[in-house]
Amino acid sequence: MTYFAELKGQNVIVTGGSKGIGFDIARAFAELGANVMITGRNESALKEAVEQLQQFNENCFFHAADMCDVASVRHMVHSAGERFGTVDVLVNNAGVNITKPFTEVTEEDWDTVLDTNLKGTFFASQAAARYMMEQRKGRIINIVSQMAFVGYVKRAAYCSSKGGAVQLTKALAIELAPYGVLVNAVAPTFVETELTRPMLEDKTFREDVLRRIPLGTLSQPSDVTGAVLFLASNLARFITGDTIKVDGGWTAI
Secondary structure: OOOOHHHOOOEEEEEOOOOHHHHHHHHHHHHOOOEEEEEEOOHHHHHHHHHHHOOOOOOOEEEEOOOOOHHHHHHHHHHHHHHHOOOOEEEEOOOOOOOOOHHHOOHHHHHHHHHHHHHHHHHHHHHHHHHHHHHOOEEEEEEOOHHHOOOOOOOHHHHHHHHHHHHHHHHHHHHHHHHOEEEEEEEEOOEOOOOOHHHHOOHHHHHHHHHHOOOOOOEOHHHHHHHHHHHHOHHHOOOOOOEEEEOOOHHHO
8 A cells, every 4th residue: 555645636725834844744745746735925935935846746836825814815725726626635734923921912912823823724724615515525634733732831822722723623523524524633742943943942941842742852844744644645534623742742741
């Protein structure tokens, strides 16, 4: 058996796909022969990322979108549908965090985090599900966080948004099950990327994170990508409404 061979030719959207975890996921799909649309707000970063994806599959493109803007999100999914004909896999990876003590979080901070991480996920899923329901198959995979299950300092809004996304995953799984559409999530711990590297250069913070991970090391983007590919593949054909924790054991304690 050749694992993941069925992903060749699949039409995939990866939000927040120009850098870090999102780009690693998009590249893995492209390497397997999937047609991939990546989204984000920075067009130059998206263009650079797509050029790399097209080395594996020429049928990859980008669409600039703001996950806080429902009209922009709907247009993003419609663009993929027009280009590919349908949407088979949606990976809701785009996210943001504003690290502040909760007593200092402003309404604008709260809205930015919740709108990006939760509202954007909801409306992207709603738009993609319409394609999937019609064809009676599809996968929605939400990138959440271990912070959906544990608390941590300066992350009240972030924990709230990711906890909501886990519950959203369950609710959508129930509604979409009759149509053969599977909805799951992946919850990483801190992942070492170019975006998180400055934060992890703080020795005290890094030591605190490592102390909480029984495996004793930081996660890499490929750890998250592996879980996403599994959920998108036939190996996970009877899994829905679940969250895979890629946290090195943090939440097992």
